[in-house]
Amino acid sequence: MTTPFVIAVDGPAASGKGTLSRRLATQYGLRHLDTGLSYRAVAHALLSADLSLEDEAQAVEAAREVDFAGLDPLVLSTHEVGEAASRVSVHPAVRRVLVEKQRDFARVAPGAVLDGRDIGTVVCPDADVKLYVTASPQVRAGRRHREILRLGGQAEYGAILADIERRDARDMGRADSPLRPAADSHLLDTSGMSIEAAFLAACAIVDEALGAKN
Numbered sequence: 001m002t003t004p005f006v007i008a009v010d011g012p013a014a015s016g017k018g019t020l021s022r023r024l025a026t027q028y029g030l031r032h033l034d035t036g037l038s039y040r041a042v043a044h045a046l047l048s049a050d051l052s053l054e055d056e057a058q059a060v061e062a063a064r065e066v067d068f069a070g071l072d073p074l075v076l077s078t079h080e081v082g083e084a085a086s087r088v089s090v091h092p093a094v095r096r097v098l099v100e101k102q103r104d105f106a107r108v109a110p111g112a113v114l115d116g117r118d119i120g121t122v123v124c125p126d127a128d129v130k131l132y133v134t135a136s137p138q139v140r141a142g143r144r145h146r147e148i149l150r151l152g153g154q155a156e157y158g159a160i161l162a163d164i165e166r167r168d169a170r171d172m173g174r175a176d177s178p179l180r181p182a183a184d185s186h187l188l189d190t191s192g193m194s195i196e197a198a199f200l201a202a203c204a205i206v207d208e209a210l211g212a213k214n
């Protein structure tokens, strides 16, 4: 294979796209980038410096500083940072800076799995495979709720559901690069599916694309 092989995975919060993407990257020997972490890194930088999330110039500065090799999921995966990330990601100038870096990542051989909100539509419109992973808001809220309890935390299901619905509305309703399936994406509704079943369904799609490319 000469040109890099790229798999674009998009979907809403808690759809399971992160787990799926990591497994696909391992299975096919590709690099993996969780692009949500790059928006989270910008939000975290602003929060740490006590700067406003609405300050586009400062957010662009922070975006330029983001180093994909140094993204720490432990620091960045808090609820507060996720909410802030969804607010800084509406700034078009922030998106431009991060999208360029994400494209550079995707261009390196042997290729990569990128997951996010706009990978199939904006970042890698020529991706070899595009998956749109989703599940009903209730199922996603239930998954996140169980995950928090499993890790020993406390959370209320109703509050998580409200949060997911608010985040969906913001991510799908923004003017620049809203979350939506690319026209040529494969829809994977995981509402009634285990992680294993979703993984196997995705592999079947990837295998077909690999067969066509080779």
Ligand code: CDP
Pocket (backbone or CB within 6 Å): 012, 013, 014, 015, 035, 036, 037, 039, 040, 082, 085, 086, 087, 089, 115, 116, 117, 118, 119, 167, 171
């Ligand atoms: O894991 P979770 O779905 O909670 O969030 P994430 O994937 O880490 O993304 C956090 C926020 O960053 C999302 O709510 C989006 O607003 C934004 N984001 C984006 O705009 N574009 C991307 N390619 C990835 C994330």
